[in-house]
Amino acid sequence: MHEEALLKDIRRKLVEESTRASPAQVARVRLWIGALSHLSEDQLRLQWPTVVDGTPAQSARLDVTTSRDTTDPRAQGLVLMSIDVVEPGRSSGRVALRP
Amino acid sequence: MTERTIAVDYLARVEGEGSLRVRVSEGRVDDVQLQIFEPPRFFEAFLRGRMYTEAPDITARICGICPVAYQMSSVHAMEQILGLRVGGQLRALRRLLYCGEWIESHALHVYLLHVPDFLGYPDAVQLAKDDPATVRRGLALKKAGNALMSLLGGREIHPINVRVGGFYRVPGREELEQIRPTLESALDIAEETVHFAAGLPFPEADEDYEFVALQHPDEYAMNEGEIVSNRGLRIPVARYDEEFEKAPVGYTHALQSVRKGGTPYLLGAMARYSLNGRQLTPRAREVAAAVGLEPVIRNPFRSIVVRAVEMVFACEEALRIIDQYEAPTEPYVAAPAEIPAGIGAAATEAPRGLLFHRYRLAPGGQIESAEIVAPTAQNQKRIEEDVRHVVERSLALDDTALTGLCERAIRNHDPCISCATHFLRLEMERT
Numbered sequence: 119m120h121e122e123a124l125l126k127d128i129r130r131k132l133v134e135e136s137t138r139a140s141p142a143q144v145a146r147v148r149l150w151i152g153a154l155s156h157l158s159e160d161q162l163r164l165q166w167p168t169v170v171d172g173t174p175a176q177s178a179r180l181d182v183t184t185s186r187d188t189t190d191p192r193a194q195g196l197v198l199m200s201i202d203v204v205e206p207g208r209s210s211g212r213v214a215l216r217p
Numbered sequence: 218m219t220e221r222t223i224a225v226d227y228l229a230r231v232e233g234e235g236s237l238r239v240r241v242s243e244g245r246v247d248d249v250q251l252q253i254f255e256p257p258r259f260f261e262a263f264l265r266g267r268m269y270t271e272a273p274d275i276t277a278r279i280c281g282i283c284p285v286a287y288q289m290s291s292v293h294a295m296e297q298i299l300g301l302r303v304g305g306q307l308r309a310l311r312r313l314l315y316c317g318e319w320i321e322s323h324a325l326h327v328y329l330l331h332v333p334d335f336l337g338y339p340d341a342v343q344l345a346k347d348d349p350a351t352v353r354r355g356l357a358l359k360k361a362g363n364a365l366m367s368l369l370g371g372r373e374i375h376p377i378n379v380r381v382g383g384f385y386r387v388p389g390r391e392e393l394e395q396i397r398p399t400l401e402s403a404l405d406i407a408e409e410t411v412h413f414a415a416g417l418p419f420p421e422a423d424e425d426y427e428f429v430a431l432q433h434p435d436e437y438a439m440n441e442g443e444i445v446s447n448r449g450l451r452i453p454v455a456r457y458d459e460e461f462e463k464a465p466v467g468y469t470h471a472l473q474s475v476r477k478g479g480t481p482y483l484l485g486a487m488a489r490y491s492l493n494g495r496q497l498t499p500r501a502r503e504v505a506a507a508v509g510l511e512p513v514i515r516n517p518f519r520s521i522v523v524r525a526v527e528m529v530f531a532c533e534e535a536l537r538i539i540d541q542y543e544a545p546t547e548p549y550v551a552a553p554a555e556i557p558a559g560i561g562a563a564a565t566e567a568p569r570g571l572l573f574h575r576y577r578l579a580p581g582g583q584i585e586s587a588e589i590v591a592p593t594a595q596n597q598k599r600i601e602e603d604v605r606h607v608v609e610r611s612l613a614l615d616d617t618a619l620t621g622l623c624e625r626a627i628r629n630h631d632p633c634i635s636c637a638t639h640f641l642r643l644e645m646e647r648t
Contacts, residue, residue: 131225198225200226201223202220202222
């Protein structure tokens with residue numbers, strides 16, 4: 119029942135990251151669902167369009183990986199793994215940000 | 218145009234399901250909106266088509282802190298339709314189970330959510346580093362409440378032993394006797410808690426509440442009674458809809474309840490204490506008097522003292538019930554062979570206040586419709602009023618300090634959303 123709040127937190131973070139350097143559209147979002155999170159991919163996909171509507175991620179492809187590893191330290195969580203952003207006039211490259 | 222991947226590796230957090238929006242214009246509070254984001258959970262819809270026997274187990278899942286309240290309101294409503302009379306020791310056992318829930322719920326709120334506010338700690342974990350004894354008192358009380366829940370309900374959270382007509386299994390006298398030392402110790406700790414809570418520093422506040430609670434002629438009401446208020450209301454539960462209404466408001470997912478005519482009202486410990494305080498058990502009355510607790514409390518920050526008094530009551534009442542207990546010959550009153558169609562309405566006193574249920578059954582016992590009005594939804598409008606007054610009194614504070622005070626004003630009423638301790642995102646608009 120917390121999926122909407124979790125996704126809103128994800129939205130806040132991805133908007134923050136996508137606009138950190140320059141305004142950009144998000145092409146792809148990768149989420150990781152922990153084995154003990156009580157979340158499911160279906161739940162997230164159901165709410166996703168509503169949550170990202172009006173953000174740079176509203177047209178983004180959503181990739182979801184569901185973990186079965188109950189020993190992962192993040193097993194109870196939902197992780198925003200990465201986002202692919204499309205930026206006009208910038209060279210390509212991988213930028214690792216660790217909040 | 219280029220595409221790049223930003224590896225974020227960010228673990229999402231639930232910051233809670235609520236936020237508070239306050240608009241201040243020229244030194245005056247124009248608007249206060251307590252927004253509850255938690256999506257609708259559709260329990261009333263889940264119940265349609267299910268058998269009446271399933272209601273206590275399905276509705277218990279609405280809340281992990283007060284599942285007994287949902288079970289009790291549902292079984293009373295069903296028993297009304299079935300014409301069942303549950304009295305004697307079965308009634309006493311229900312009250313005993315409710316005592317367990319009040320103890321564990323109040324202990325959780327008082328010690329783990331509310332006390333850190335008064336002592337300047339962000340949460341009970343930080344408090345425990347400096348003052349482990351205080352937190353241990355809370356945990357001991359919670360453990361005592363949980364022990365009662367386990368013994369009578371089969372487990373601490375979402376009990377499974379409650380059924381329409383009584384219980385699936387009732388304990389023997391010796392089983393209840395085994396829990397006596399735990400409850401005697403809890404009673405002492407609860408009394409200590411009253412003294413401790415009364416000594417906390419309270420912000421000034423004096424709210425003109427309409428208190429609403431159940432009232433019973435013979436006891437501090439938990440399971441049965443009329444709905445009364447300090448403004449002259451006195452109605453049987455079945456007439457709830459004539460006096461109260463609930464409606465969606467645009468900014469929150471929770472339905473907001475008001476008295477017919479639009480005025481807010483307050484449920485919960487402060488309402489019960491103010492309306493029924495004379496019916497508290499002797500030690501609860503004595504300790505309330507010893508700390509100078511007036512018969513009516515209008516400062517919501519002092520609700521922590523009232524909850525502590527109710528913990529004394531619940532421990533004392535539990536011991537009284539155990540003293541007088543004799544195992545009933547049957548664990549439940551059997552339903553009639555043919556289940557009639559009908560409508561049943563019941564309200565009981567959840568730790569946070571009056572919890573109303575209404576069901577319509579088809580012949581044979583299938584649920585045709587269900588209506589559940591939770592205490593937090595009923596208190597929401599009144600909480601907004603509290604926050605409005607807090608902001609009006611404290612406009613000189615910066616947004617950070619004001620946010621803290623608003624959180625406290627909300628937490629005073631132990632809303633279910635408070636399970637996320639730092640749930641509040643304050644949007645302050647000052648013009």
